[in-house]
Amino acid sequence: MVFQEAPPVADDELPMQFLPESDEQKKSPESVLPWKILVVDDDAQFRHSLQFALKNFVYQDRPVQMLTASSSQEGALVFARETDIAVAMLDVVMETDDAGLRLVRNVREILGNTETRIAMVTGQPGMAPLQTVVTDYDIDDYWLKTDFTAERLRGMLTTRLREWQRLRAINQARRGLQMIVEGCNAFADARTVADFSTRVVIELTRLLGVKEEGVVCATEDRRGSPYDACIIAAAGAFASAQGKPLSCLANVAVRDALADCLIQRRDLTLPHGLTLYLASQLDALSCAVYVEGVESLDETQQNLLRVFASHINSALVNVSLISRLDRMAYCDSLLDLPNRNALMRFLDSVMQKTADSGHSLILLDIDDFSGISFVLGFEHGDELLRELSRRMQAQFPPPAVTARLHDDVFAVLGPSDMIAEERLAKLSSTGVDGLPGRFISLGTARLDLAGFHGSAQEAMAMTSLILKSAKQAGYGQSRNYEFRMSGEAKRRLAISEALHLALDSGGLSIALQPQVRLADGVLVSAEVLARWTLPDGTVIAPSEFICVAEANGEIVRLGAQVFQQTVEACCQLSRLGLSQIRLAVNVSVLQLMQSGLLRGWLADLAAAGVSARNIEIEVTESVAMQGEIGILERLKAFHEVGFSVAIDDFGTGYSSLARLREMPIDVLKIDRSFINEIGADGDGAIAETVLDMAHRLGLLVLAEGVETEQQAAWLKARKCALVQGYHFARPMPLEAFINFARRH
Numbered sequence: 001m002v003f004q005e006a007p008p009v010a011d012d013e014l015p016m017q018f019l020p021e022s023d024e025q026k027k028s029p030e031s032v033l034p035w036k037i038l039v040v041d042d043d044a045q046f047r048h049s050l051q052f053a054l055k056n057f058v059y060q061d062r063p064v065q066m067l068t069a070s071s072s073q074e075g076a077l078v079f080a081r082e083t084d085i086a087v088a089m090l091d092v093v094m095e096t097d098d099a100g101l102r103l104v105r106n107v108r109e110i111l112g113n114t115e116t117r118i119a120m121v122t123g124q125p126g127m128a129p130l131q132t133v134v135t136d137y138d139i140d141d142y143w144l145k146t147d148f149t150a151e152r153l154r155g156m157l158t159t160r161l162r163e164w165q166r167l168r169a170i171n172q173a174r175r176g177l178q179m180i181v182e183g184c185n186a187f188a189d190a191r192t193v194a195d196f197s198t199r200v201v202i203e204l205t206r207l208l209g210v211k212e213e214g215v216v217c218a219t220e221d222r223r224g225s226p227y228d229a230c231i232i233a234a235a236g237a238f239a240s241a242q243g244k245p246l247s248c249l250a251n252v253a254v255r256d257a258l259a260d261c262l263i264q265r266r267d268l269t270l271p272h273g274l275t276l277y278l279a280s281q282l283d284a285l286s287c288a289v290y291v292e293g294v295e296s297l298d299e300t301q302q303n304l305l306r307v308f309a310s311h312i313n314s315a316l317v318n319v320s321l322i323s324r325l326d327r328m329a330y331c332d333s334l335l336d337l338p339n340r341n342a343l344m345r346f347l348d349s350v351m352q353k354t355a356d357s358g359h360s361l362i363l364l365d366i367d368d369f370s371g372i373s374f375v376l377g378f379e380h381g382d383e384l385l386r387e388l389s390r391r392m393q394a395q396f397p398p399p400a401v402t403a404r405l406h407d408d409v410f411a412v413l414g415p416s417d418m419i420a421e422e423r424l425a426k427l428s429s430t431g432v433d434g435l436p437g438r439f440i441s442l443g444t445a446r447l448d449l450a451g452f453h454g455s456a457q458e459a460m461a462m463t464s465l466i467l468k469s470a471k472q473a474g475y476g477q478s479r480n481y482e483f484r485m486s487g488e489a490k491r492r493l494a495i496s497e498a499l500h501l502a503l504d505s506g507g508l509s510i511a512l513q514p515q516v517r518l519a520d521g522v523l524v525s526a527e528v529l530a531r532w533t534l535p536d537g538t539v540i541a542p543s544e545f546i547c548v549a550e551a552n553g554e555i556v557r558l559g560a561q562v563f564q565q566t567v568e569a570c571c572q573l574s575r576l577g578l579s580q581i582r583l584a585v586n587v588s589v590l591q592l593m594q595s596g597l598l599r600g601w602l603a604d605l606a607a608a609g610v611s612a613r614n615i616e617i618e619v620t621e622s623v624a625m626q627g628e629i630g631i632l633e634r635l636k637a638f639h640e641v642g643f644s645v646a647i648d649d650f651g652t653g654y655s656s657l658a659r660l661r662e663m664p665i666d667v668l669k670i671d672r673s674f675i676n677e678i679g680a681d682g683d684g685a686i687a688e689t690v691l692d693m694a695h696r697l698g699l700l701v702l703a704e705g706v707e708t709e710q711q712a713a714w715l716k717a718r719k720c721a722l723v724q725g726y727h728f729a730r731p732m733p734l735e736a737f738i739n740f741a742r743r744h
């Protein structure tokens, strides 16, 4: 023994730590945490000599905390309790000749601790463990106590501490990688890039064994200034920069490094940190990550980091997609407001919290919005929507939520007392710039959720129906739902439910209404109209159920069933040699917006051996004129493959001639209301203008709702090509239609 100054000690001491926690230490961060070193030796004198020798030992600015045990059994307890013992010095001979070695085996095999560096020490030469044992149990050193000097001891510890640190980092990295590899599970529930980035900082700093201190910034605009990139995650000293542009980062060196990283698109090592460049190939998002306190990376760390980065990268693709989808799914892109889905989520959570929530749901709809947009231009229409959205957010600040459901329909969900009539009135009380002399006129519907029993969907459906009835009553109408007098709304809700069942069980049929060439009375085509008869024989008119189906989205299923039956009717007609008769189906905007509608239809037609030329699609004028949502492109696609296209209810919307000219239109259907004016109570001026205009554009005109001989004659005189109406034939079932066709 060479530790001359070892102080005397009592022999019965228990494992204990020799570095009492001072207050100062409690406050200090992880980097000052001491290295834990365990000495297991039944020789108290030796333990104290070690303690004494290491009293002032410091490695990487961290002192040593020495744990001691006087038997292998005690030692095992300490191992079980402390998971981060860096180095253990174990006496070989204690209770038995091989007690120390047994302890090692227990530590490695039973406790599964492969990290702690182990030095075996013995006072008796000749007790050296076998080489196989040394390698099997990953024992680093074997020392004779007599060989120890303070200097050697420190040297040994320095080496072992460094090794332990590295091993631990690798193991941590492995755990980190495992976390990512496991299906990017750790990140899978990160729904947003920001959330994901926070986890990246944590994982990365953990991997590198440094403090949780770092920044992630991201940009979607690679051509813009990198300093405009947004700091989406920040930890430690950088935390306050979260959410700000990179240019606001106080640490100039880090700020510039991140900017460089984004520009050069590669990883950079700094004197005190590391930047990683991450980019997802699928979209324009690129990220730079800075981690503080990484001085140099050994090869293993670099390799791990590379693997780690590529995993982050692929996870990032997923996350940025998810967050995009999330945005798309929950955010209205025009107004940057929550959309219908988001509102439904809020509504659901409000209604789930308490049955009697004291909240109200308001729906708003701008009166004659399409008219205003048409007259003033679509940009003004958008501006009007923005203005209304600003007013709504000002009148109904959080906790109320303002959302845009679709088109010009908005919703507010908030505490009932907050949604007062006066505030609603303020939305439309002042004029709008660029809308000279005009005020926003709004239809509103209100449903107080207190006392409403039903789901969020039902509440929404109910409020939509209330809004519809307000709109039908004219401009500037508001409706509050009162549970006592809900006749009409209730009926619509009942229709909605019954329709759902009818569509499940194929309870809808079709009727065909002949369309006749006026010049010679030849039957050229027929309009397919949905028919719905309840099991008890009650007939429900399309005017009642089509708008409900459009409100609740069932129109898509309804349209599909009508189309299916139309294809079957075509088959039957052509079997009877009547294949020249074209069938016209009504297509609603929701249907048309489905991706894959055309593909599906073509497949159905091909399967049935029916040509697209046998089918006409009728879209109403207001649908056809909706520019932004790509209706025109869709109609063109249908037209190109042979479908004929008719514009329904023409004259009721706001078509411009210019727009009409670019549209793939075959038939223009003059709305029934204008045909009505012909004869006794009107002069048919509008019908005349439409006919004139259509002829100039070379379009075929069909007059709808021709009920009298007089109207037919008037139309014939003005060269209207086709007619449809009770005067010629009513809508009829297929069998009757076949008979009709044979007669004509």
Ligand code: C2E
Binding pocket: 513, 528, 529, 530, 541, 542, 543, 546, 555, 559, 562, 586, 587, 588, 648, 649, 672, 704, 705, 706, 707, 724, 725, 726, 727, 731
């Ligand atoms: P629409 O497309 O304007 O269809 C013409 C409507 O006018 C039909 O009403 C038809 O029965 C009626 N009608 C035909 N000739 C005359 C007449 O001389 N006088 C009068 N007063 N009415 C006449 P119906 O079948 O009640 O359909 C109403 C509306 O329901 C249709 O108007 C259409 O918008 C919608 N609809 C019907 N079936 C479908 C469908 O399968 N899909 C979609 N999306 N909408 C449909």
Ligand code: CA
Binding pocket: 527, 586, 618, 648
């Ligand atoms: Ca129609």
Ligand code: CA
Binding pocket: 648, 649, 669, 671, 672, 704
């Ligand atoms: Ca029509």
